[in-house]
Amino acid sequence: MVAWETVIGLEIHAQLATKSKIFSAASTTFGSEPNTQACAVDLGFPGVLPVLNAEAVNMAIKFGVAIDAEITPVSVFARKNYFYPDLPKGYQISQFELPIVGPGNLSISLEDGQSKIIGVTRAHLEEDAGKSLHEEFPDQTGIDLNRAGTPLLEIVSDPDMRSAKEAVAYARKIHALVQYLEICDGNMQEGSFRCDANVSVRPMGEKALGTRAEIKNINSFRFLERAINFEVERQIDLIEDGAKVVQETRLYDADKDETRSMRSKEEANDYRYFPDPDLLPVAVTDEDIKRIRAALPELPEQKRQRYIGDLGLSDYNAELLTTSRDVADYFEQALAKAPTLGALIANWILGDLTGALNKADLDIQASPITAVMLTELIERIADNTISGKIAKQVFEAMWQGEGSADAIIEAQGLKQITDSGAIESIIDEVIAANPDQVEQFRAGKEKVLGFFVGQIMKQSKGKANPGQVNQMLRDKLKSV
Amino acid sequence: MSKTISQIQQGLTKRDFSSVEITQDYLAAIKQHNPAINCYISITEDLALQQAKAADQRIASGEAQLLTGVPIAHKDVFCTDGVRTSCGSKMLDNFVAPYDATIIGNFNEAGSVMLGKTNMDEFAMGSSNENSYYGSVANPWDHERVPGGSSGGSAAAVAAGLAPAATGTDTGGSIRQPAALCGVTGIKPTYGRVSRYGMIAFGSSLDQGGPFARTAEDCAILLNTMAGFDPRDSTSIDQPVPDYSQGLGSDIKGLKIGLPKEYFAEGLEAGVASVIESAIDEYRRLGAEIVEISLPHTKYSIPVYYVVALAECSSNLSRFDGVRFGHRCSNPQDLEDLYKRSRGEGFGEEVKRRIMLGTYALSAGYYDAYYLKAQQVRRLIKQDFEQAFKQVDIIAAPTTPEIAFKLGDKTDDPVSMYLQDIYTISLNLAGLPGMSIPAGFSQGLPVGLQLVGNYFDEARLLNTAHQFQLSNDWHLQSPEVK
Numbered sequence: 001m002v003a004w005e006t007v008i009g010l011e012i013h014a015q016l017a018t019k020s021k022i023f024s025a026a027s028t029t030f031g032s033e034p035n036t037q038a039c040a041v042d043l044g045f046p047g048v049l050p051v052l053n054a055e056a057v058n059m060a061i062k063f064g065v066a067i068d069a070e071i072t073p074v075s076v077f078a079r080k081n082y083f084y085p086d087l088p089k090g091y092q093i094s095q096f097e098l099p100i101v102g103p104g105n106l107s108i109s110l111e112d113g114q115s116k117i118i119g120v121t122r123a124h125l126e127e128d129a130g131k132s133l134h135e136e137f138p139d140q141t142g143i144d145l146n147r148a149g150t151p152l153l154e155i156v157s158d159p160d161m162r163s164a165k166e167a168v169a170y171a172r173k174i175h176a177l178v179q180y181l182e183i184c185d186g187n188m189q190e191g192s193f194r195c196d197a198n199v200s201v202r203p204m205g206e207k208a209l210g211t212r213a214e215i216k217n218i219n220s221f222r223f224l225e226r227a228i229n230f231e232v233e234r235q236i237d238l239i240e241d242g243a244k245v246v247q248e249t250r251l252y253d254a255d256k257d258e259t260r261s262m263r264s265k266e267e268a269n270d271y272r273y274f275p276d277p278d279l280l281p282v283a284v285t286d287e288d289i290k291r292i293r294a295a296l297p298e299l300p301e302q303k304r305q306r307y308i309g310d311l312g313l314s315d316y317n318a319e320l321l322t323t324s325r326d327v328a329d330y331f332e333q334a335l336a337k338a339p340t341l342g343a344l345i346a347n348w349i350l351g352d353l354t355g356a357l358n359k360a361d362l363d364i365q366a367s368p369i370t371a372v373m374l375t376e377l378i379e380r381i382a383d384n385t386i387s388g389k390i391a392k393q394v395f396e397a398m399w400q401g402e403g404s405a406d407a408i409i410e411a412q413g414l415k416q417i418t419d420s421g422a423i424e425s426i427i428d429e430v431i432a433a434n435p436d437q438v439e440q441f442r443a444g445k446e447k448v449l450g451f452f453v454g455q456i457m458k459q460s461k462g463k464a465n466p467g468q469v470n471q472m473l474r475d476k477l478k479s480v
Numbered sequence: 481m482s483k484t485i486s487q488i489q490q491g492l493t494k495r496d497f498s499s500v501e502i503t504q505d506y507l508a509a510i511k512q513h514n515p516a517i518n519c520y521i522s523i524t525e526d527l528a529l530q531q532a533k534a535a536d537q538r539i540a541s542g543e544a545q546l547l548t549g550v551p552i553a554h555k556d557v558f559c560t561d562g563v564r565t566s567c568g569s570k571m572l573d574n575f576v577a578p579y580d581a582t583i584i585g586n587f588n589e590a591g592s593v594m595l596g597k598t599n600m601d602e603f604a605m606g607s608s609n610e611n612s613y614y615g616s617v618a619n620p621w622d623h624e625r626v627p628g629g630s631s632g633g634s635a636a637a638v639a640a641g642l643a644p645a646a647t648g649t650d651t652g653g654s655i656r657q658p659a660a661l662c663g664v665t666g667i668k669p670t671y672g673r674v675s676r677y678g679m680i681a682f683g684s685s686l687d688q689g690g691p692f693a694r695t696a697e698d699c700a701i702l703l704n705t706m707a708g709f710d711p712r713d714s715t716s717i718d719q720p721v722p723d724y725s726q727g728l729g730s731d732i733k734g735l736k737i738g739l740p741k742e743y744f745a746e747g748l749e750a751g752v753a754s755v756i757e758s759a760i761d762e763y764r765r766l767g768a769e770i771v772e773i774s775l776p777h778t779k780y781s782i783p784v785y786y787v788v789a790l791a792e793c794s795s796n797l798s799r800f801d802g803v804r805f806g807h808r809c810s811n812p813q814d815l816e817d818l819y820k821r822s823r824g825e826g827f828g829e830e831v832k833r834r835i836m837l838g839t840y841a842l843s844a845g846y847y848d849a850y851y852l853k854a855q856q857v858r859r860l861i862k863q864d865f866e867q868a869f870k871q872v873d874i875i876a877a878p879t880t881p882e883i884a885f886k887l888g889d890k891t892d893d894p895v896s897m898y899l900q901d902i903y904t905i906s907l908n909l910a911g912l913p914g915m916s917i918p919a920g921f922s923q924g925l926p927v928g929l930q931l932v933g934n935y936f937d938e939a940r941l942l943n944t945a946h947q948f949q950l951s952n953d954w955h956l957q958s959p960e961v962k
Contacts, residue, residue, distance in 0.1 A: 040579055044799040046572065047559045047581060047678040049713050079795050081842070083819055090798020141815075143803065272842035274851055277684035277792055279714050 002240075003204040006232050007212075008167045008197055009121075009159035012174055013152045014184040015128065015192040016059045022127050022151035023050030023093065030190050034144035038130075042149040044088030049278050052077075056151040057282060058292060059183035060100045060125050063153060065293045066181055067120050069104025077125075077279045081272040085143050086130035094154075096273040099124030100282060101153075106177070107301070108169040109319050118170050119158030126152050147191075153183070159198065159209065164228035168221050171195055172323060175221075176300050179325040188219050195224050199231045200245070210235070211245040215259050217252050227252040231259050303328055311335075311342035320350050326364050333371035334378075344378050352395055369398050377405035390414050390462055417464045420472065423456075426464065427476050430455045441477050449473065482641045482958045485550055485698040492539060492549045499539065499549030503532040503593050506551045510595065510642050513961055517618045519627075519636040521556050522564055523596040531593040538591050546701055548591030553643035555634050556597035557604055558584050558689070559678040567680045568600040568612040568630075571806045571826030581678020582710045583647065583689055590705050595643055599633030602828045603797065604654055604682040606630050607900040610891055611830045618887075619662060621925055621959040625884040628658030628900075631692070635662040638692045640961050645693040645702055649679060651686045652785055653879075653904025656916035659692055660879035660928020663918045665945065665955055666692040667699045670936050671911035672717035674703075675710030681796040683789035684715075686908040695955055696917065696945035700724035703938060719936060727939035728946045733767030735944065738872035742778040743903050749882045751922030756878045759919040759929045759948070763876070766947055773871060775864040780857050781906040782898060787841050787854035788909070794838030800826060833894065862910040869934045874944050877903050879916040879928035903930060913938050917945045918954040926957075 021028055024041035041048045064071045078096035101123035107115045128150040133142035155174060161167045175193055178184035186193050195218045200210035215231055218224045230252075235245050250259040298306075300322040307318040321331050327349070334345045353374065357367060377398065381391050386409060397408045409415055417423055430452060431438055437448045449470075456469050483491075483502075491497050507525055514520050528551065535549035559565045559577035561584075566572045580588065587594070601611040609617040609632025617632040619625040620640035627636040631648030635658035638646050648655040650668035659666030667690045674689045681687060691702035704725060709718040739760065744753065764770055802808035802822025809821030827835070841850040868875060880900060890897045907914045912932055919929035929948075933941035949955050 043804055045559075045578070045805065046565070046567065046575065046680040046799070047577070049677050049715075051712060051714055081795050081798060083798065083801060085801075085803050085815065088799060088804065090801060091795055270844045272795070272839065272844075272847075274791060274795070274842055274847070277715070278681075 004201045004232075004236050005204045005206070006162055006164075006228075007159045007200050007202065007209055008161040008164070008228060010157045010161070010167060010171060011196040011198070011214075012155040012157075012171065013194040013196075014155060014174070014178045016056050016151040016153055016183055017185055018053055018055045018059070018151050020053060021149035022053050022056045022125065024149055026149065028150050030187075030192075032146055034133075034142070034146060036146065038145040038148055042088065042145055044090075050093060050276075052279060052282065053151060056125055057100065057284070059151075059181070060123065060153050061284060061289060061292050062181050062183055062296065063123060063155070063178065064101035064104060065289060066177060066296060066299055067101075067104035067106050069120060069123070070102035071284050071289055072098055072100055072102055073285075074098065074281045074283050075100040075124075076281050077276045078273045079276045082269045084129065084132075085141060086132045086145065086148070088130065088145060088148055092127060092129060093276055093279070094126035095124035098281075100284070106170075106173055108166065108173050110169065111165065113315070116160075116166065118160045118166075121156045121158050123153055123155045126154060128152050153178075159200075164225040164232070167197060167228055168225050171221060171224055173300075176323050176325055180297060180299055182297070191219070194219065197224065197228055197231075199228055199235070201232055201235045201239070211247050213245065213247070213259070214249045215252050216249060216262065219254075223252060223254050226254075226257055227259055230257060234259065300325075300328070307342070307346075311346075313343060313346050317346045317350055321346060324364070330364050330367075330371045334375045337372060337375040338379055338382075341375070341378055341382055344382065345375065348374060348378055352392065356395075356399055368401060369395070373398060373404060380405055380409065384416060384418060384465060385409065386414055386416050387462065387466055390416070393462075414463060417460055418468060420468060423460075423464050423468055423472055424476075426456055426459050427452075427469070427473055430459060431476060438477065449477075452477070482694070482956075483644055484694050485547070485644050485701055486695075488550050488644055489546060492544070499532040499535040499593060500529060502549075503528050503551050503595070506595055506643065513640060513642060516623065516962060517620060517636055517640055517642070518615050519599050519617050519633040519640065519642060520553070520596040521566055521568070521599050521612075521614045521633070524563055524594055527563065528593050528595050531588075531591075535591045535593060545590045547587065547705055549593065551593045551595050551644060552587060553595045553598045553634060553637050553646040554584060554587075555600055555631050555646065555648050557600060557649050557680050558647060559680070560584050560594070560597065563597065565597070565680070566613070567604070568602040568614060569826065569828065569831070570613040571800050571823075573613065573807065575806050577678075579678065582675035582712060583706045584678065586705050592705075598631070598637055598646055601630035601632065601654075602831050603680065603793070604630040604649055604651055604687075605793070605830050605834055607653070607657055607897050608885075608887075608890065609633065609658070610887065611828055613828060616887055619884045619925075620961060621663065622884065623962065625886055625925070626661065628661035628880075628884065630654040630658075631666075632658045634692050635659050635664055635666065638662070638664045638694065639959060641958060645691060645698055647689060647706070648692055649682075649687055649689050650904075650908065651683045651688075651789060652908050653901040655690050655692065656879050656904050656914055656928065656930060657900060659916040660930070661884040661926065663926030663928075663954075663957060663959075664692050664694060665696055665699055665915065665917050665949075666690065667703060667915045667938065667942065668907065668913060669703065669707060669938055670717075670913045671908075672715055673721075673913070673936065673938065674706045675708070675713045675716045677710055677712040681792075683792040683908075684796060685792060686785075686789055688908070696915070696942050696949055697725070697728060699915070700728060700942045700946075703942070707938075717936075722939050724939055724942050728943050730943060731767060732763070732944055732947045735768040735874060736872040737763055737768045737770050737944075738773035738868055738875045739770060740773050740775040740778065740868070740875060740877055742775055743877035747881050747899070747902065748878060749922070752878050752880070752882060752927050755920035755922055755927040756876075756929060760876060762948065762951060766951060771872060773868045773875065775861075775868060775906065777857065777860045777864050778906060781861055781909055782902060784854045784857045784861065785901075785905045785909060786837070786898065787850050788858060790834045790838030791841045791851050792838070794835045794842065797827075797831070797835055802826070830894070858909045861906055865906070865910045865912055865932075873934070873940060875932040877930045877932070879903060879930040883922050883925040883927060907932055911935065913941055915941055915945050917948060918957065920954055921957075
């Protein structure tokens with residue numbers, strides 16, 4: 001049996017969050033009535049000309065700076081020629097020989113706690129095509145050109161990933177990064193963030209790359225992992241059966257969980273790239289780069305280091321909190337309200353809150369418990385108003401929309417009993433009611449202490465301060 | 481009907497006639513003579529009269545600009561809002577543009593009156609106007625002969641007095657060559673001087689719009705309206721536009737005029753050569769200093785042009801696919817059938833030939849040998865001119881190697897047709913401004929003198945032409961319009 005090595009490179013299309021299109025003034029808002037957001041330029045009318053959106057260029061540079069890439073001083077737009085009904089001009093304006101972002105890299109965290117550097121070959125600006133609608137019109141194809149001309153940043157990785165899990169970690173990292181940079185909304189359902197995977201296999205130890213297949217139509221991280229795993233198995237089976245992998249484009253079908261051939265290399269278009277004579281080369285100065293670098297927000301890696309160093313969070317928790325910008329923003333909001341409670345807040349976000357969100361299939365932005373509400377709850381734990389156990393009960397009530405932590409504690413009378421007189425009388429009752437267990441304790445059976453605590457907490461409906469109960473119970477039992 | 485713009489302006493100012501009256505005169509002349517000359521594809525009578533009426537009101541209220549109320553014809557390559565813009569092609573026979581080209585907007589703002597859209601070679605591809613879906617155009621000097629192309633309709637309209645001025649475009653000589661063959665004045669400005677927005681593209685890195693008129697003085701007025709930076713055209717250049725009319729005063733004593741020896745070699749008809757020599761003598765008399773120069777890479781200009789222009793056109797014309805506008809074949813069986821038949825039926829022979837050649841030049845494996853090599857040689861051609869303009873102020877040469885040829889003479893021989901542009905094409909490759917002005921006659925047909933200026937030196941170019949026109953009246957000769 002030969003051991004196989006998987007080699008994966010990803011091409012990610014991130015839709016840039018500009019207000020208007022890359023070469024026209026039409027709006028980029030998603031979900032409008034078909035063809036209401038396409039002007040004469042987007043429709044490729046005779047005589048129209050493209051004018052480059054400067055904001056798209058800024059966003060591309062932002063990305064390049066964030067992955068420590070070379071920014072090409074003079075990059076060039078080229079025409080990629082092919083016919084398709086949703087490609088109005090018969091060519092796509094893209095970048096070919098001189099992309100705006102040159103080689104860069106970023107680090108991903110692996111499951112075993114190690115990190116790995118993944119190379120980014122290039123990132124280039126291009127316009128998106130429209131959409132062909134095949135289902136709505138029997139025997140006809142509808143064309144919606146609202147998306148035509150939307151700016152895309154195509155981010156091409158080196159073939160550095162060795163498993164589906166690594167590919168997903170890289171894709172998630174890019175996904176988080178573009179959101180941190182506020183250059184892409186990251187919405188995969190709406191197609192703002194799309195992944196194509198180039199997958200090949202080779203015998204372990206072999207240097208040369210195997211023949212690759214490009215898998216398209218992957219619209220979630222889960223599908224990315226599944227599509228790659230399917231494809232790797234398919235290729236290994238082929239080779240082990242004595243057949244060859246063909247270089248081709250394959251489509252991932254999520255319903256059937258398989259990839260299938262779309263077009264082979266032989267059928268591939270000759271795109272006849274050449275520099276677009278309608279657009280000037282894009283010149284980027286060192287000053288531009290300096291200005292953009294200075295305006296960068298705190299990036300996930302920097303945040304992660306700060307959480308570990310300043311807040312004392314574990315590597316693992318710091319990584320989880322920074323992977324998604326929305327989660328990090330939630331954490332930051334909570335932290336702003338209670339700067340000293342970082343570790344406790346992190347535990348609640350990554351524990352109970354994440355669990356509840358997953359169960360309800362909600363994003364953290366849609367959480368019924370806001371960061372401020374959660375912090376108020378955590379503060380009540382920290383100031384001993386309630387115990388951690390009661391807090392879970394309050395959390396549940398907050399999730400159900402019963403109000404703020406304080407309101408719920410008040411309404412349900414959940415305030416912790418810290419009055420030693422009150423606790424003492426409960427202890428006395430419990431000791432009096434359980435003479436056998438008292439005997440056992442006196443005979444040296446320390447374990448019955450737990451029984452007493454349980455009885456006391458039950459009696460107090462969980463409100464007695466556990467620390468006080470422990471201390472006082474011990475003293476009482478010894479003096480009985 | 482051989483008025484200049486300046487004469488029309490004076491007439492309007494002095495209220496000798498109204499804009500409506502002069503517009504009606506032109507429309508009547510067009511109705512009478514266009515069937516024979518065929519220089520108009522569309523005559524926009526209602527719009528013209530409406531614009532003329534508005535212009536008269538503007539003149540009455542004292543808010544007139546120089547071109548207010550002046551009739552003009554536009555090459556059908558320029559998009560005109562609400563008016564069919566055919567580009568001389570069956571493909572766009574049904575295309576009504578939803579917007580105005582920038583220069584059309586400029587003329588509308590100035591208050592000029594659009595008489596109609598002029599005939600042209602399909603998608604501006606040709607040197608004889610015989611490639612128009614709307615039929616060939618007769619040269620007003622001899623109806624058996626071509627007017628030149630691709631802006632043949634515009635040149636013929638001005639020559640025949642069916643418009644005092646017209647717009648055109650020049651990718652390889654499409655303003656200068658028909659101006660020469662029809663005996664009118666035309667200027668192709670520096671690449672980037674006039675906005676290309678709304679001008680249907682042929683070779684994007686070469687195309688440049690410009691005016692035709694009877695005189696250089698009129699061309700200056702027209703260029704004042706056409707030139708300028710346009711934020712909608714990234715290749716237009718943000719540089720102030722001088723007042724070209726203001727620049728027409730000074731004499732040309734001491735002006736250095738270069739004669740490129742490569743332009744006076746084999747292939748130049750004797751009759752044309754002798755007219756050009758007389759014109760050069762006249763410049764000498766006017767005080768210019770004549771020197772011989774060399775543009776050594778001239779011989780490569782035709783092959784380079786036919787790679788670059790055709791590569792660009794093969795891509796530019798992809799948008800005509802029968803999907804969103806223009807000709808669509810009936811009952812397409814599938815997508816491929818829709819493309820093949822719509823384009824096969826919509827485009828004429830020459831356009832198809834050029835798309836095929838351009839596609840080939842950009843194909844994998846040929847790109848380096850053709851397109852890339854052509855771009856390298858293009859730089860050498862440009863450098864030739866840069867060297868030359870270190871020695872001289874203006875370059876003079878024949879505009880065309882021959883006088884107007886007979887209709888049908890060259891239609892079966894594309895290469896001999898392509899050679900018509902041998903003296904004009906280099907300027908487009910270099911991006912330089914050039915003019916053609918009437919310089920005399922050979923066998924009773926007009927001969928054009930080509931003048932070439934340095935980048936953005938249109939003012940000097942126009943004045944050099946103007947001084948010539950002050951000292952003779954070749955430009956005022958008119959054919960007897962039949």
